Amino acid sequence: MKHFAFRILTLVLLAASLVLSSSLAYAAQEIVLRGRDWSVAVQPATLQVTALSKASAPIPFSAAQPGLGHAQGIKHVGGSLQWSLPDKNASISMQLTGGELSVRIRASKPGSFTWPVISTAKPAKALIWPRWEGCYIPLDNARWAQYLIDYGAWNTLEGLTMPFWGVDCGGRILTCIITNRCNNAIAFTKEGSQLVGRFTHEFTPNNAVKEYGFIIRLTKSSSPVEPAKQFRQWLIKTGKFVAMREKLKSVPKAERLLGAAQVYLWGDGLLTRGDVYRKQWGPFCRKLIQQSNAPQPSVGKRINMLMVSDKWALVVQLASAQWADSYTTGEIAAELSRLLERTDFYDEASWKGIALPQEASALLARDKSTLALPELYQMNSLLLRAAYPDAMPEVADWGDGVSTKMLKQLQQAGFDRVRLCVGGWEGVEKHPEVAAEADKMGYLFGTYDSFNTVHDPRLRGTDATWPTAQFDGKLYENGPIVAQNGKKLGGFKQTGHLLSPIAARPYVEQRVRENMRKVPYNYYFVDCDAFGQAYDDYSPLHPATQAQDIAARNARLAWIGSTYHVVVGSEGGSSYAAPFVHLVEGVFQPDMGWGDPDLKDKKSPYYLGAYYPPDGPKCFTQQVPLKEQYEFFFYDPRFRLPLYETVFHDSVVATHHWSSASLKFSSALDTTALTELLYQVPPLYHLNLAEFAKNQAVMKKQYAFFSPLHRELGFARMTDFAWLTPDRMVQRTVFADSVELVSNFTDTPFDYRGANIPARSILALWKATGAKKTFTPGYAKTK
Numbered sequence: 001m002k003h004f005a006f007r008i009l010t011l012v013l014l015a016a017s018l019v020l021s022s023s024l025a026y027a028a029q030e031i032v033l034r035g036r037d038w039s040v041a042v043q044p045a046t047l048q049v050t051a052l053s054k055a056s057a058p059i060p061f062s063a064a065q066p067g068l069g070h071a072q073g074i075k076h077v078g079g080s081l082q083w084s085l086p087d088k089n090a091s092i093s094m095q096l097t098g099g100e101l102s103v104r105i106r107a108s109k110p111g112s113f114t115w116p117v118i119s120t121a122k123p124a125k126a127l128i129w130p131r132w133e134g135c136y137i138p139l140d141n142a143r144w145a146q147y148l149i150d151y152g153a154w155n156t157l158e159g160l161t162m163p164f165w166g167v168d169c170g171g172r173i174l175t176c177i178i179t180n181r182c183n184n185a186i187a188f189t190k191e192g193s194q195l196v197g198r199f200t201h202e203f204t205p206n207n208a209v210k211e212y213g214f215i216i217r218l219t220k221s222s223s224p225v226e227p228a229k230q231f232r233q234w235l236i237k238t239g240k241f242v243a244m245r246e247k248l249k250s251v252p253k254a255e256r257l258l259g260a261a262q263v264y265l266w267g268d269g270l271l272t273r274g275d276v277y278r279k280q281w282g283p284f285c286r287k288l289i290q291q292s293n294a295p296q297p298s299v300g301k302r303i304n305m306l307m308v309s310d311k312w313a314l315v316v317q318l319a320s321a322q323w324a325d326s327y328t329t330g331e332i333a334a335e336l337s338r339l340l341e342r343t344d345f346y347d348e349a350s351w352k353g354i355a356l357p358q359e360a361s362a363l364l365a366r367d368k369s370t371l372a373l374p375e376l377y378q379m380n381s382l383l384l385r386a387a388y389p390d391a392m393p394e395v396a397d398w399g400d401g402v403s404t405k406m407l408k409q410l411q412q413a414g415f416d417r418v419r420l421c422v423g424g425w426e427g428v429e430k431h432p433e434v435a436a437e438a439d440k441m442g443y444l445f446g447t448y449d450s451f452n453t454v455h456d457p458r459l460r461g462t463d464a465t466w467p468t469a470q471f472d473g474k475l476y477e478n479g480p481i482v483a484q485n486g487k488k489l490g491g492f493k494q495t496g497h498l499l500s501p502i503a504a505r506p507y508v509e510q511r512v513r514e515n516m517r518k519v520p521y522n523y524y525f526v527d528c529d530a531f532g533q534a535y536d537d538y539s540p541l542h543p544a545t546q547a548q549d550i551a552a553r554n555a556r557l558a559w560i561g562s563t564y565h566v567v568v569g570s571e572g573g574s575s576y577a578a579p580f581v582h583l584v585e586g587v588f589q590p591d592m593g594w595g596d597p598d599l600k601d602k603k604s605p606y607y608l609g610a611y612y613p614p615d616g617p618k619c620f621t622q623q624v625p626l627k628e629q630y631e632f633f634f635y636d637p638r639f640r641l642p643l644y645e646t647v648f649h650d651s652v653v654a655t656h657h658w659s660s661a662s663l664k665f666s667s668a669l670d671t672t673a674l675t676e677l678l679y680q681v682p683p684l685y686h687l688n689l690a691e692f693a694k695n696q697a698v699m700k701k702q703y704a705f706f707s708p709l710h711r712e713l714g715f716a717r718m719t720d721f722a723w724l725t726p727d728r729m730v731q732r733t734v735f736a737d738s739v740e741l742v743s744n745f746t747d748t749p750f751d752y753r754g755a756n757i758p759a760r761s762i763l764a765l766w767k768a769t770g771a772k773k774t775f776t777p778g779y780a781k782t783k
Contacts, residue, residue, distance in 0.1 A: 033079045033096040038218045040096055044071035044083045047092075047115050051218050056172050057123050061216065062116030063196065088113060101216040107203040110210070116176075118186070118197035120167075128166030128173070128227050131159070132590045133654070133679070134643025136168075136224050136728075145188075145195045147633060153185035157546065158532035161587060161644055162575040166227030173219050175227040177234050180212040181576070182534065182546035204536055205484075207545050225721045228646035235575075235647070242579040243650050244715040253522050254567045254582045256444050257653045258714040259707035260417035261699065262585075262684040264658055266691075267400025267615035268427025269337035270377055271384070273329040274689060275398045276391050281324035284391040285315045285332075297349035299387040303339065311335040330613050340380040341430070343368055356386050377430050400615050401688035402428055404437050409689070411441055413696055417707060419444040419583070419682075421525055421569075424467055425515050432519045439522050444567055446523025447515060451508055451556070452533070453491030454479050454499040468527075469496055471507050479503035482539035489535065498535065501552035502542040508556050516564055523567045524560050529553040530584055531572030554580045571657070573644065578652050586657035587644050588681045589672070592630050599627075608659070620658065620686040625667040635668045635675075637745045638728040642679045642721050649680065649718040649735070656684040663695060669779035670760045671745065673702055677762050677775065678733050678743040680713050682706070698779075705775040709764060713739060724752070740765040 032052070033040045039052040046064035053059070069087025079096035089109050095102045105113060120127070120139045127137040127148075137144045148154075156163050156178055163181035167174040178184065183202040188195055203210040217230050235241040248254050276284055291300025304312055311331060318328050339345055346364070356364070360382035363375060371379070381395045392398070399405050402422055410418055420438055422428045425447040428435065438445035450468040454476050459465040469491065471479070480488040480497030489498040515521065534553070537544040544552070557580040561568040570577060573584030598604040606627050609618030626635065633639070644654055656662060662672055662683035676683055683702060685695065692699075713735040720734035729745045730752075741764055744750040744757040757763045761776040 031074075031076050031081055033076075033081055033094060033101070035079055035096040035098060035101075037099040040094070040101055042081060042094060044074055044081075044092075047117075049116065051174060051216075053172065053218060055220065056169065059123060059167075059169050059172065059174060059218070060119035060121045061174065061176075063119045063121075065114065065117055099217055099219065102213065103216065104211060104213040105201070107210040110203050110205040112200050112202050114198050114200045116199050116214075118165075118167075118199065120195045120197075123169045123172075124167050124174075125170050126168040126224075128168060128224055128641065128643070129160075130162040130164060130228075130643045132161055132586070133588055133645070134161075134225075134228070134641035136639055136641050139195060143632065144639070145190065148188040148195065148197070149190060151188075153187050155532070156181045156184040156186065157534050157550075157574065157576075158572075159186075161532070161573055162228075162231055162647060164227055164231045166224075168224060171220065171222055173221045173223070173226040175217045175219065175230040177215040177217075177231055178212070179214060182550075183207075183536070184212065204545065206536055206538065206543060223720070223722065224641055225643060225646045228641075228643040232647045240579065241651065244582070244652070245650075247582060247651075251561055251565050251567055251582065253444065253565070256417060256442060257419060257567065257582060257682075258417065259709075259711040260419045260444065260682060261415060261703055261707075262419050262583075262655045262682050263421070264620065264661075264684075264686045265401035265406065265420055265422050265688070266617065266620075266686060267688040268402035268422065268430065269334055269400065269615065270340045270381055270430055271333050271337045271392075271398060272400040272615060273326060273333045274400060275333065275393070276329070277393075278324060280391040281318060281329055282321065284388060285319040287388065287391075288315055289319055297347075297352065299350050299354070299384070302345075302347065302350040303336070306339050306342065306345065307335055327613070330615065334614065336384070340377060340384065341373075342380070343376060345380045346383055351383060351387065354386050357382050360386065374430065374432055399431070399434075401691075402431055402434055404434055406687070406689060406692070407434065407437055407441060407443070409692060410443075413692075413700055415699075415703060416442060417711075419446075419523060419567075421446050421448060421523065423448050425449070425519065426467060429518050435519045435521055439520060444523040446521045446525055446566070446569070447519070448525050448527060449511070449515070450527035451499055451501065451504045452528040453496050454504075455491070455496035464495070471504075475499070475503065475507060478539075478541050480539070481535045481537045484536070484538050486538070500537055500539065500542045500544065501529075501549060501556065502537075502544055503539075505552065505556060509559070512560055512564070521564075521566060523569065524564070525569040525571075525583075525585075526557060526560070527571050529557055530570035530574050530577035530581055531586075532574040550576050553577070557581055573648075573652065573654055575647070578648055581652060583653045583655070585655055585684070586660075587654040588676070588679065589634065589656040589660040591657045591659045592634055593627070596627075616686070616688045616691060620661060620664070621691055623663060623666045626665040631665075631668060635665075635671050637671065637675065637731060637743075640675065642718060642733065645679050645681070645718045645733075646721065650715050653682065653714065655682050658684065658686070661686055663698070670777045673777040673779070674743040674745060674760065674762050677702075677706060677709070678731060678741050680710055680718075680733070680735065680741070682710065702775075702777065705764075705773070709739075709741075725750075730757075738767050740767065 030041045030043050041050040048064035049062040051059040051061050068085050071083045074083040082093040084091040089107050090113055091106050093104045129135040129137055163178035165176055186197050186199050188197045201212040288300040291298035292304035314328050314332050360379055363379035385392055385395050435445045453469045454471055455465040455469040456476055457473050460470050479499050481500050491497050534546040534549040536546055557568055567582045569583035570581050571586050573587035593599045598606045599608050609622035611617045611619050716736040719737045722732050724730040724732055730750050732742045734740050742752050743762045747759045750757045755763055755772050758776055764773045
């Protein structure tokens with residue numbers, strides 16, 4: 001019996017030895033997974049992966065990593081392979097089915113894991129990179145290589161608008177779709193002469209399932225937007241794509257985005273500098289002073305009593321000035337507007353003997369406590385005008401950008417589709433009739449809002465805070481996102497704290513309800529929610545993973561749209577938010593140059609301008625040239641790709657960040673206009689009455705070409721993109737397989753299918769009819 005047992009033990013040990021030897025042999029060698037269209041060579045011990053195709057040379061996908069320890073438990077059946085790396089607490093599985101390699105990496109405990117190590121060895125020619133709208137990055141371009149390195153860690157939430165990348169291998173395109181875009185970073189380094197990108201995932205302790213993975217496809221294609229097409233297919237397959245036509249069912253007014261220019265309005269004062277006749281500013285100020293010095297009560301004396309001393313000093317200064325400068329008149333007008341918001345602006349003695357309009361008398365007859373704020377503002381405005389009828393027009397004609405006067409000028413100029421937005425709700429609450437009138441005209445009108453940061457309520461009313469960051473003491477104490485080390489995360493510009501979207505939800509609903517009650521908005525913009533800023537929150541009051549943080553942001557965007565049937569916009573356009581928004585800002589052209597001193601130095605030719613005056617901040621309206629580095633990395637057509645439009649053109653309308661509006665950069669005006677039209681992206685402007693007068697002609701010219709096209713193509717799929725010249729300076733897009741747009745970014749004409757496209761111009765060609773239209777922006781080329 002003992003002898004028999006000994007023989008059984010020997011056989012078991014021998015079998016185990018053979019299994020171990022086999023496993024070690026597997027680990028040390030290459031295993032090939034064979035698929036229908038291509039094969040994959042895998043080295044389990046080093047995680048080196050190479051794509052194999054009969055039609056091309058081997059394509060390195062992930063370089064070998066030494067020091068991972070032994071690969072164990074290797075199982076290879078057909079196109080399936082799985083194994084573990086015990087030293088890394090990780091298990092890996094790969095499945096090649098048809099033309100798709102699926103990769104899953106799991107961990108048994110918290111920690112980080114690096115894979116793939118993105119190879120840029122030949123035959124790789126370029127990276128196809130979804131930074132904002134999209135980039136084509138030639139791997140032999142030293143500037144771009146250094147840019148990728150200097151960027152640091154490319155967070156796949158914030159750094160990449162969409163979770164994929166591609167590699168152009170010359171006739172073959174390798175696409176890698178990230179199935180879990182949370183807790184990832186890609187860092188590039190230079191190893192010898194080769195650029196290498198390391199993809200690292202953090203398995204966080206707050207995630208119960210510690211897993212990430214990829215869908216990898218190798219397609220026979222020369223299209224630089226092929227990875228975007230593959231990502232779109234994956235979104236549709238997984239039920240994560242929502243077309244705009246579907247969104248229209250619950251928000252019909254989103255249809256108004258078709259053909260609409262995008263506009264931010266400035267100048268929301270009750271009285272603006274233009275509401276006192278220019279030649280009357282001096283006499284008006286002199287009359288105020290004269291009345292204030294008289295012994296009897298008067299309106300001028302009342303204004304002097306209520307006005308802060310430094311503003312009254314400007315009144316005195318302007319009374320003796322030779323001409324009315326815009327700064328002084330703007331400051332006085334703003335102060336008068338503040339007085340018009342006061343419940344104690346009127347007293348009977350001051351207006352004694354002044355003929356009051358019937359409407360003002362009717363409002364005065366009522367109990368002031370029953371007046372709605374717009375009624376109070378209207379009453380005070382009527383009273384001021386009654387006191388100085390020679391200095392200013394009728395109250396109905398007052399206003400700057402946020403006024404029915406602005407709306408009428410837009411309409412009279414032929415702008416029948418416009419999306420209008422204001423920088424905050426405080427000003428437009430004085431003019432709710434503007435939102436109502438905009439809706440009647442067929443426009444979209446909305447406000448900016450944000451729930452990104454929470455400030456100490458004790459700062460309310462100071463320059464250290466801003467209205468969207470003000471809630472209450474309870475949320476300030478309990479609502480911030482908490483890092484794993486227990487510290488509250490700093491807010492925007494490191495002021496206050498980042499606010500948990502879970503903790504904020506009741507406050508979101510309260511504020512939105514209040515804003516909608518006061519003003520009939522049909523559009524609502526929520527800053528940051530689609531930007532890709534998502535956090536692991538270790539607060540015991542509202543713990544969240546990055547995925548749960550995203551879900552909470554999406555939920556509030558969806559709530560705003562579905563509850564009020566308004567068009568919803570957000571900043572950044574991260575693909576996770578696409579099903580829940582109609583419009584995104586900053587995808588087509590992002591904010592640039594954070595931390596660049598040249599953009600903040602008033603002596604620099606690239607100075608963007610101050611956030612002043614409030615009725616038209618120079619940082620938005622002042623035109624400046626672009627620094628060469630930003631023109632190269634953000635505007636140069638050779639390196640831009642419509643990746644976002646390829647995926648989402650029929651789902652989301654994308655436009656500029658408000659800091660990089662269409663007319664902001666003088667050296668890129670033609671390029672901007674041609675790219676907007678090529679991608680069918682609406683222009684974005686900053687307007688008050690003066691800015692509209694200055695830019696109306698160029699706006700109307702582009703609108704006449706853009707708007708009819710966008711009404712036809714704005715919710716259509718972008719079905720193709722191609723370069724038509726080796727220098728990549730003549731480009732073509734196709735929408736719905738029916739309309740071609742060809743942009744000639746060069747300084748010489750280009751012939752396309754019998755049509756001559758002048759230098760720096762675009763052609764629209766309808767395939768079915770052969771109809772053609774050409775547009776030349778015609779801006780002066782400046783540097």
